[in-house]
Amino acid sequence: MGISIVIPAFNEEKYLAQTLGVLQKEKGISEVIVVDDGSEDLTSEIAKLFTDQVITLESNYGKGEALRRGFAASSGDILVCLDSDLGESARFVRELYLPVLVGQADMSIAVLPPAHKRGGFGLVKGLARRGIRQLTGFDPTSPLSGQRAFTREAVSKISSWEGRFGIEVGMTIDIMRSGMRIMEVPVPFSHRETGRDISGFVHRGKQFMDVGKVLGRKWIWR
Template sequence: MRKKVSVLIPAYNEAKYIFQTVAAVKKIPEVDEVFVIDDASTDNTSELAKKAGAEVLTLRENHGKGGALNKGIALATGDVIALIDGDVGETASEVRKLIMPVIEGKADMTIARFPKAKKKGGFGLVKGLARNGIKLLTGLEMAAPLSGQRAMTREVIRAIGRFSSGYGVEVGLTIDIARKGYKILEVDVNMTHAETGRDLRGFIHRGKQFMHVSKVLARRLIMR
C-alpha cells in the first residue's frame, strides 16, 4: 500500500523564498499535501504560499518554530511527515532524498546534511553545543544536529508527542527519537538556505539559538 506524504513548512516573514519553496515541493511525485504554517508574519508569506499551491494555517500570534509545528502537525494526514524551512527555495526539491528512505523503511527519521556554507557565519558554538549535547545524551555522532530539513514516520510523531519550543526543536527531536530506539539517518543533499552572516542580526539569531538549545539539553539532562 502506498504511503501518504505530508510536508510541513513553518514560516515567518519568508515572502522572499516561500513561493519557490512550495512550488518545488509540489513537484515531488510522492508528496500528497503541503502545509505552510505562517507564524504571524508581517509580510505576504501567506498569500504567496497559497498562490504556490500550499494549504496555509495563519497564526495570529508568533509561536516560534516548535510552536508553529505543533499547530501544523494536527493538519497533516500522511504516514510520512517531512519538515522543511521556508527559505530553501527551489532546492526544496531535494527533500525527496529524505522522504524516500523513510518510505522504503530504511530509517524512522532522516536529516538533511547540507553542503559547506558559502559564507562565514558564526564560530560554531551553537552547532558544537548541539552536537556534544546529543552525543552525551544519546551516544550519536551527528554531522548536522541543527538541520531543520527532516522526514519521519507518523509513528515517530506519535511517540514524541510534541515538538520542543523555539530553535531547540531539532535537537530535542533528535534526542527524543534516539532515546526511544528509532533509527536516524543523515542524508547528503544539495540544498541551500538564507545563511546568516557575521553581522549584528546574525549574532542575535545565533544567541537565541544557543539559549534555546541550552534549555532543551538541560531539560533532557534532568530527565535522563
C-alpha cells in the same frame, strides 16, 4: 504511502513562492501545508496560491509549535519538515525522505553542503552535538538541520515541542531515546545563510540560549 510536507514560516514572503512552486512540481507528494507563525507580511497570502492548506497562527509561537500544528493537521504516513527558503533546491526533497519511505530509518536528517560564506564559530552546533551525544550516544553531523523526514510513529515519540531554535535538538533526543532509527543523508539543499554581522550574531545567540534550555530540560528528565 502519503507524504505530507510541512513548512513553518515567519515573514517569508521573499522566499516562500519559489520554494512552494518547486514543490508543486514534485511527484509523490500528497500535500503541502504551510504554517504561518504570526507573520506580519504576505506569507499567508502567498502560501494560499500554492498549497493544500495554510494554518495561520495569531501570534509568533516559534518553530516547535508551528510544526506541532502542521503535523497534527497532516494526513500522510511520512511527514517532512522543510524550511521556507530552500528555493530551487527544494527539488531534492525526495533524497531526504527516501530512507524513511523504503524503511531504512524512522527519521532522516539532511546534511547540507558546506556554507558558501563564513558564519559563526561553531559554538551552537558544538553545544547541540555534545548534548545529544551525552544524552543518547548518537553523534550527529548536523544536529541543527531543519530538513527532516519522519514516520508518523516517530513524530508521536516527540515528548515536547520546544518553542524556537531548540526544536531539532529536542526531537532528536526524544526519538533516539525511544529506540527508533535515525539516519543522516547528504542532500544538496541550499538556503540563505547568516554571516558574521550583528544580525547573524544575534541569531546565533538566540540559538545558543534555546539549545541550552532544551538540553537542560532533557538532562533533568533523562
